[in-house]
Amino acid sequence: MAETVKLFVNGQEVEVESGKNLIDAFKVIGVEIPHFCYHPALGADGNCRMCLVGIEDGRPPLVPACKTPVAEGLKVQLDTEKIKKIQHDVMELELINHPTDCPVCDQAGECTLQDYYMTYDHQASRMRVPQVLKGKKMDFGCGVIHDQERCVLCARCVRFTRLITKTGELGIVNRSDEARVTTFPGRKLDNRYALNVVDLCPVGAMTSKDFRFKQRAWFLSRSSGICHGCAKGCNIFIDHNREKGGDDRIYRFRARHNGLVNGYFICDAGRLSYHQENEGRLGTTRLAGKDCTIDEAVETARRKIENARKPLFLISPNCTLEQMIAIKGLATARKGRVSGYSDSYIMEGDGDDFLIRDDKSANRAGFAALGIDTTLEAFRLALNEADLLVNFNNDLLRSEASGTFTEKLSALTVIAVSSHDNTLTRKATVAFSVSSYSEYGGTIINQDQILQRFTAAVVKNDPVPNMIEVVRLLGGPVTDDVTITKAMQDAIPVLAGIEATAFPTAGLNLKEKETDHVTA
Amino acid sequence: MSDRSHLIFTGKPFQFDAERDAEFEYLVKRYPSRESMILPALWLTQEQEGWVPGEAIAYIADRIGTFASQVYEAATFYTMYNLHPVGRNHICICRTLSCWLRGKQEIVDYLANEIGIRPGEISEDGQFSLEEVECLGHCGTAPVVQINGEFHENMDVEKLKQLLSGLR
Numbered sequence: 001m002a003e004t005v006k007l008f009v010n011g012q013e014v015e016v017e018s019g020k021n022l023i024d025a026f027k028v029i030g031v032e033i034p035h036f037c038y039h040p041a042l043g044a045d046g047n048c049r050m051c052l053v054g055i056e057d058g059r060p061p062l063v064p065a066c067k068t069p070v071a072e073g074l075k076v077q078l079d080t081e082k083i084k085k086i087q088h089d090v091m092e093l094e095l096i097n098h099p100t101d102c103p104v105c106d107q108a109g110e111c112t113l114q115d116y117y118m119t120y121d122h123q124a125s126r127m128r129v130p131q132v133l134k135g136k137k138m139d140f141g142c143g144v145i146h147d148q149e150r151c152v153l154c155a156r157c158v159r160f161t162r163l164i165t166k167t168g169e170l171g172i173v174n175r176s177d178e179a180r181v182t183t184f185p186g187r188k189l190d191n192r193y194a195l196n197v198v199d200l201c202p203v204g205a206m207t208s209k210d211f212r213f214k215q216r217a218w219f220l221s222r223s224s225g226i227c228h229g230c231a232k233g234c235n236i237f238i239d240h241n242r243e244k245g246g247d248d249r250i251y252r253f254r255a256r257h258n259g260l261v262n263g264y265f266i267c268d269a270g271r272l273s274y275h276q277e278n279e280g281r282l283g284t285t286r287l288a289g290k291d292c293t294i295d296e297a298v299e300t301a302r303r304k305i306e307n308a309r310k311p312l313f314l315i316s317p318n319c320t321l322e323q324m325i326a327i328k329g330l331a332t333a334r335k336g337r338v339s340g341y342s343d344s345y346i347m348e349g350d351g352d353d354f355l356i357r358d359d360k361s362a363n364r365a366g367f368a369a370l371g372i373d374t375t376l377e378a379f380r381l382a383l384n385e386a387d388l389l390v391n392f393n394n395d396l397l398r399s400e401a402s403g404t405f406t407e408k409l410s411a412l413t414v415i416a417v418s419s420h421d422n423t424l425t426r427k428a429t430v431a432f433s434v435s436s437y438s439e440y441g442g443t444i445i446n447q448d449q450i451l452q453r454f455t456a457a458v459v460k461n462d463p464v465p466n467m468i469e470v471v472r473l474l475g476g477p478v479t480d481d482v483t484i485t486k487a488m489q490d491a492i493p494v495l496a497g498i499e500a501t502a503f504p505t506a507g508l509n510l511k512e513k514e515t516d517h518v519t520a
Numbered sequence: 521m522s523d524r525s526h527l528i529f530t531g532k533p534f535q536f537d538a539e540r541d542a543e544f545e546y547l548v549k550r551y552p553s554r555e556s557m558i559l560p561a562l563w564l565t566q567e568q569e570g571w572v573p574g575e576a577i578a579y580i581a582d583r584i585g586t587f588a589s590q591v592y593e594a595a596t597f598y599t600m601y602n603l604h605p606v607g608r609n610h611i612c613i614c615r616t617l618s619c620w621l622r623g624k625q626e627i628v629d630y631l632a633n634e635i636g637i638r639p640g641e642i643s644e645d646g647q648f649s650l651e652e653v654e655c656l657g658h659c660g661t662a663p664v665v666q667i668n669g670e671f672h673e674n675m676d677v678e679k680l681k682q683l684l685s686g687l688r
Contacts, residue, residue, distance in 0.1 A: 134523075158589075168587025173525045173596040175654070182525060184581075184588035185574060 007074040022065035022076060023051060033078065034087060034116050036094075036202050037154035038066035041264040042163060048154050050090050050116070053078055062086065084120070091121035097132045097177060099149045107204030109217035113152060132177045140170075141188030142268060143195060143209040148180040151205035157181060157197035164265065164354075165191040181205070192356060195268045199255055208252070210272060215241055215251045223457030224256060226444065228318050228437045229270035230351070231359035233446035233507075234262035238274070238438055238457040247461045250274040250438060260506040261450055267356050277438045277458070282421045285464075286431040294432070294465070298473045301390075301415050301430045305474060308388035308413075311336035314379075315372065316393035317345055317361035319467065320442025324363075324370050325487045326471040327392050329478030337386070340367035341379035344399040357447055362437070365445035369510075370491050383408055390415045392467060393434070397423045417470050434467045435460075443488065445510065451492070452507035522640050522652065524596040527574035528604050534575035540564045544583070554584045558594045562601050571602040599653035607642045607649035609687050612666040615652040618659035623676065627663065628652065630677045635684075647688070 003018045009031055016025040023033045024040060036048035044066035051065040054077035061082070077083060094113065102108040134148035158170045158181060169189045172179055183189065189197075198208045220239040227234045235258040242248040253274045255266040284291045287300055305311055313331040315324055317340060324340075331338045342361060351358040367374050383389070383405065389412050396405065409427070416428035419436035441455035465473075472479035478487060489496040494510065536544055547560050561584065565576040572595055581588040595601050602610070611631070613624055631650055632638050642649040658664045661673035665680065672683060 161589075162587065168589055171587070171589030171593040173593055174523060175597050178523050180523075180525065182589075182592075184577065184592045185527060185529070186578075187588050 005070050005072045005074075007070060007072065007076065009076050010079050011075075016070055018070060020070055022053060022068050022070060025070045026065075031078070033065045034120060035066060036112060036152050037156060039156055039159075039200060039264075042156055042159045042200075045155060045159065048090070048152065050087065052083065052086050052090075054080055054083055087116075087120040088123070091116060092123070092126070094152050095121070095125065096127055097134075097149065098152075099131070099147075101150070105150065105204040106207045106212055107150075107201075107217070111204060112202035134178075134180050135182070138182070139188075139209075140183055140206075141190060141194070143272075144189055144197060145207045145209050145212060146181060147205050147207070148182070150203050151181055152203055153179055153181070154202060155181075156200040156202070157206055160197055160200055161189070161191070161194075164196075165193050167191040169194075170197075192267050192269065192352070193265060193354070195271050196255065196265045199265075211252045215239075219243075220251060221457075224454065225253075225438060225457050226362065226452055226454045227253065227266060227270040227273065228362040229267070229273040229360065230357040231361060231364055231447035232262060232355050232357050233362055233444060233450065233452055234258075234266040234270055234355060235452075236266060236270070240438075240458050242461075248458045250277050250458060258506050260509065261446065261448075261452070262355055265355065267354075269356070274438075276420070277436055280420050281436070282416075282418045282425050282431060282433045285433050286425075286428075288429060289426075294473070297430050297432060298470075301432070301474055304388055304413060304415060304429070305334055305336075305390065308334075308336070308386075310382075310386050311388040311390055312382045312386035313338045314389060314391045314394045314396065315340050315367075316395070317342040317359075317364040317367065317374075318437065319363060319366070319392060320437075320440070320444055321363065321366045321370065321488055321491075322442045322484050323392070323467045323471075324366055324372060325484050325491075326468045326476050326479050328370060328372065329483075329487075330471050330474060330476035333475065333477050336390070337382040338372055339379045339382055340364075340372045340374040340394075341376060342374065342394055342396070343376060344396060347399075359447060362446070363444035365447060365449060366443075369445055383412075386412065388413050388415065390417070391424050391428070392417045393419055395420070395422045395424070417467055419464075419467075432470045433464045434470055435464050439463065440466045449510040450507045451495075451510055453503055524599075524603055524640075525592075526603075527577065527592075529574040532575065534565075534569075534573060534579045536564060536579075537568060540568050555586050555590070557584050558586070558591050559598075562591070562595055562598075566601060571605050599651060602649075602651070604640070605642065605649075606651075607646050609648050609668055609684075611648060611650050612653045612656070613639075613650070614654070614656045614658075614662070614664045614666075616655035616659075618662035619656075619664055622662040624663040626677055627665065627675060627680055630680065648684075 004015050005018045006015050014029055023035055023038055026033055033051050035051040037045045046064045046067050052062040053065045055063055056075040136147050138146045140146045161170045162168045169183050170181055173182055195208055198206045219241045223238045225236050225238040227236045235256040237254040237256050238250055239252045240248055240250045253271050257264050285294050285297045287297055311334055313327055313336050315327050328338055345361040346359050348358055414428040416425040416431040417434055418425045419434050425431045438458045439456055443453050445451045468479050548557050561580040562572055565572050577591045577595055578588050581591045613627055615624055635643055635648055637643050637648055637650045639650050639652040656664045658673055663675050665672045665675045
């Protein structure tokens with residue numbers, strides 16, 4: 001913890017981090033100050049009045065907690081009758097024109113307004129006049145659907161487009177009870193981060209077209225994960241559910257805060273990339289295009305690898321360090337070549353200066369850390385000499401750039417170990433179906449040299465094996481946790497000084513001096 | 521306050537005429553940031569056209585270099601900007617607390633029944649248009665009616681009748 005200050009909450013002395021406002025500082029110690037408009041990434045706006053607290057030092061009787069920094073000796077009152085009355089009144093005002101359509105609202109179950117109603121309000125409506133009617137299911141563009149009646153006018157979404165994306169599509173027009181969030185006609189949301197307003201919205205005013213009406217929030221299991229959409233490695237929540245009679249399935253990704261990597265946000269492409277975890281998968285293990293048991297596939301594949309004079313092992317830049325180590329071990333044992341060539345994953349010029357990167361793979365930096373060659377020259381040379389290609393999930397032909405290999409590939413025997421169906425699995429003699437990143441755990445390094453760990457989120461009814469298990473079945477000598485961990489520590493020495501349980505949740509910055517990480 | 525968010529687009533491109541253009545460039549130097557020009561630019565538009573069409577809001581945003589949503593916010597917040605064509609005589613009735621308590625509704629009802637215009641509307645002959653506006657700042661002499669920019673205090677239906685007959 002950084003510097004701390006001591007202050008009083010409801011007469012009780014507490015110690016909190018300095019430099020924060022009351023909301024953030026108290027949240028860490030488990031004291032909630034209700035608020036709608038404040039968000040750490042968007043700053044204090046002070047418009048919702050829900051966070052008003054009392055300070056016993058001769059200041060005005062009430063101050064907004066979002067705009068009040070912690071200070072030594074501050075006496076903060078959160079539970080006086082006056083504060084409760086104000087929270088009660090603010091809630092009553094918020095709910096005057098709220099449609100209270102919770103049963104059909106996507107936000108129900110994760111709605112600030114619902115939660116605060118139960119905690120701070122809990123009264124019957126006294127309104128006997130018609131409510132103000134506003135726009136429903138307005139298509140704001142970029143997959144954002146807006147309901148003006150549910151809105152509490154906290155302006156988080158408006159501030160997001162003005163301060164973060166700097167595109168400013170949203171605004172609050174009119175005033176008083178007619179005020180509403182909208183876009184200027186003909187200038188809808190048009191930025192690559194727009195769906196973050198759905199996360200930011202404390203109520204059900206902003207919903208995602210992609211997620212609407214698919215699941216109730218309380219059915220979803222929220223697992224932590226890392227987006228594999230690009231080399232940024234943004235932290236996400238993987239919200240998934242196994243419906244009765246169905247299989248475990250992902251329904252959405254949401255941004256998960258990590259100050260070291262992505263802050264509070266993720267891009268829309270990454271958010272929607274969960275579809276690729278549900279669809280387009282290589283469902284079954286196949287031998288010459290026909291479904292087969294894994295034993296049959298292993299037998300054939302082992303024979304082919306053993307008989308090959310110059311096998312080439314091609315690795316996906318999305319593989320974890322653990323998987324890469326296992327594959328490298330197999331290649332070394334079989335005297336084969338290893339390549340991480342994957343230029344087809346790079347979309348030159350697509351990245352920006354916020355979160356999106358040109359490189360659409362999650363662990364390219366892992367190749368460098370493990371000394372796996374990724375150059376086109378080496379790959380071409382190896383491919384020309386090879387009599388067998390064992391491809392580990394590398395979607396080599398995903399872009400035009402790799403079209404030059406088609407001819408050579410068509411003459412080559414291919415064994416595919418793949419989570420997804422692609423051109424290489426279709427032409428493979430043997431194709432192993434393996435798990436994808438939402439179903440396994442591992443370690444990856446992002447483009448900024450932040451090493452992160454993630455764990456399995458989704459457990460399928462009929463789980464397919466992790467790639468490492470297939471490597472083991474194919475005779476790979478480095479497939480158990482202990483050996484892999486040892487190999488990883490050899491490649492990245494700083495890891496040796498860190499207990500697995502003490503691994504920093506935000507990840508490890510490999511650019512920093514090693515001594516910074518030693519937890520002696 | 522009524523919903524003012526429905527902008528009217530004329531289908532014709534908007535730009536300042538030479539006089540307003542010069543005025544805009546003169547005014548812009550007076551402010552520390554270009555965003556400050558939103559309100560003056562809306563006034564210039566209203567001076568030129570009599571009202572503020574949707575195209576003008578986009579024009580102002582682009583000219584200033586700010587978001588259209590921000591100009592849209594200001595134009596819909598302030599009732600002094602007409603977001604639709606107004607009659608030869610534009611009547612604004614204050615609807616804020618003091619005026620409401622002192623009988624603004626009788627005047628609004630009179631106009632609806634006798635002239636046939638509700639807030640936000642224009643009479644068929646184009647003579648009159650009506651808008652309910654927020655506080656005009658003359659609470660001590662409520663209710664207040666503003667006709668073509670001139671204030672008329674302590675109003676009632678009788679006084680309004682006389683005023684309107686003088687305008688016909």
